[in-house]
Amino acid sequence: MRDSYITPGHVRAFQAITSRLYDNVTLWSCLINGEPGVAIVMVDEPAPNQLAVMPLFVAVTSGMDIEFEGAREDGGGSEGGPERTKQEFAITKEVITGPDPG
Secondary structure, eight states, rough: SSSOOOOOOHHHHHHHHSSSOOOOEEEEEEEEEEEEEEEEEEEEEEEETTTEEHHHHEETTTTTHHHHHHTTTTTSTTTHHHHHHHOOOHHHHHHSSSSOOO
């Protein structure tokens, strides 16, 4: 088991979106493994009439199966432990990826 999958590139991308130094970071509609999704991207114009789009982070899609190592494996103070965490993530994922309720 790894201690962390976070790379220096992830840290730099996170710093880019949390600092106010960059004005070229935006949400961009995309396909993630063929499934409709959205990404936080950095957009640049390397030459006239050309756009370079660098994805920094992708949003959760309904088809994603994400596991966080160590998350609530001891029960986290609530009943259910990791299985409850998976259920809560599935519910949250449905809300996030579903249509606007308003």
